[in-house]
Amino acid sequence: MNVTSDPHVASAIREYFDSGHTYEVILDMLKTNHEISISLRTLKTHLKEAGLYRRGNYSPLPEVRRAILNELRGPGQLFGYRTMWQVLKQKHKLHVKRSVVMVLLRQLNPQGIVSRTRRRFTRRTYHSMGPNYIWHVDGYDKLKPFGFALSGCIDGFSRRMMWLVCGASNNNPAVIAHNFINCVKSLGVIPMRLRTDLGTENGTMAAIQCTLRHAHADHYAGSLSHSYGSSTGNQRIESWWSFLRRGRSQFWMDLFGDLRDSGNFNGSHEHQCLLRFCFINVLQKDLDECKDLWNKHRIRPSRLASCPGGIPNELYLLPHRYGSRDCGFAVEERELDVFPEGRQAIELCGDSNIEEYLHHTVQQNRLEQPQDWESATELYLALKNVAGF
Incomplete structure (x- = not known):
């Protein structure tokens, strides 16, 4: 039986091809992630039969x-x-x-x-041994005046975004720890080191990291597995926030700013809760798309970094192709279940009473859930009038 006739294998090949991976990387992905070994000729034959071409057959x-x-x-x-x-x-x-x-x-x-024709500033040289050697965690506050707080984490070697989550707060230690535990649980691995700024919201996550690393015997085991530093020194994640500002968040800042300037948003607790209720799923969907596109795009080599250029997903999942290794440590789910932060439910708009009232109002008035920023804006204005906020 031809292994490429398996629909799961065919789907994986199409996904890797659409993500822009080279033939050699696709073969490596199949072998590493699916334990499937096929020849380059077989792969090319399958791609041809599936109508997948690098050149020609362009869209209208x-x-x-x-x-x-x-x-x-x-x-x-x-x-x-x-x-x-x-x-x-x-x-x-x-x-x-x-x-x-x-x-x-x-x-x-x-x-x-x-607007994009402006010069970049020069950064310091960055060093990392491999994926999961060090994760950089930080919060993004540019949308906070409108009630949205972002939390993000990036792997220093691969520049792969590990999580990018928006919510009512990024100053609550339980929320940051929740994001960390969910990420570790999905990967089954913890980083060798964790780097954060001096904010108190990082304390619980730092304690969990050090607890999970206490039994290891490497130089950074235990309390050395986490390090504090200034926000400006948290180079990788701060650099990524500037990318987010240019490519995504400026749009949302302008959109919410227009609501404020038109007198439909005054920054109060009620208005922030209402804005989150209407927009948070749409905004999170946009952030997920941004994260996914970033992890699949190609980073050009830089003379200012010892880390190689390439696609973040490839750098993270296939470090052997770049002369590196995975520096993380395996962790079992039962080890994470002892931390209550991993089981807590996150409120949609940050206030359970207002959230319950808004859900009831939506059902009572038969309003539709938003699918994009335009329908979210319509829902916001409708609920604002009905609720009298």
């Missing part, structure tokens, strides 16, 4: 243009042509040349081109 230009216009209506207005090209490939399943995307963006979003 009007379809590409419509997809770009659709993205430009939202956070996509902040994308450069490389990011837009990746979104078209992975989200819209369109096959298009990157040069074509660049030309179309110049026509459809000239203001965005101008």
Whole structure:
């Protein structure tokens, strides 16, 4: 039986191909993640039969243009042509040349081109031994005036985003610990080191990290597995926040700012809860998309870093291809179950009483749950009028 005829194998091959991986990496992924070994010739034959080509068979230009216009209506207005090209490939399943995307963006979003033509600043040289050698954790507060607090974590070697979560608070130690435990549970591994700033919200997570590492015998075992430092020194995650500002969060800041300027948002507790209730799922969906696209995009090599260039998912999952190794430590789920933070439920809008009232109002008035920022805005304005906030 031809192993590529298995629908699960065929689906995995298509996913790896659509993510932009090379043939050699696809073969390595199949062998490493699925314990399947096939030849390069077999892989190429399967891709040909499935109609998957690197060149030729490009998507119709009007379809590409419509997809770009659709993205430009939202956070996509902040994308450069490389990011837009990746979104078209992975989200819209369109096959298009990157040069074509660049030309179309110049026509459809000239203001965005101008706004991105500014020079970068120089960063310090960064060193890391391999994936899970050190995770960088930090909060993002640019959306806090509107009631949204973000928490993120990035792997220092691969630059893979481990989690990116929005909620009512990123100052609650239980919330940060909850994100950490969920991530560790999904991976089955804890990092060798954890790096955070001096905020008290990181204390519980730091204690969990040190507890899980206390029985190990390496140099960073126990209390040395976590380190505090200034926010400006938390280089990897701070750099990523600047990317998020350029590529995503500026859109949401402008959208919520328009609600404020039009007199529909005053920053009160009730308005923040209402805004979270209407937008948090839509915003989290956008952050998930941003995280997924980042983890699948290619990072160019830099002379200012000892870490190799490449695709974050490849760097994280296949470190042997880059002369490195996984530095993490396996952890079983039963070890994590002793921490109550991993089992707590996170409130949608941060206030159980207001949340219950809003759910009742939505059902009573037969309002639809939002699917995008436009329907979320309509729901917000409708609920604001009904509730009298």
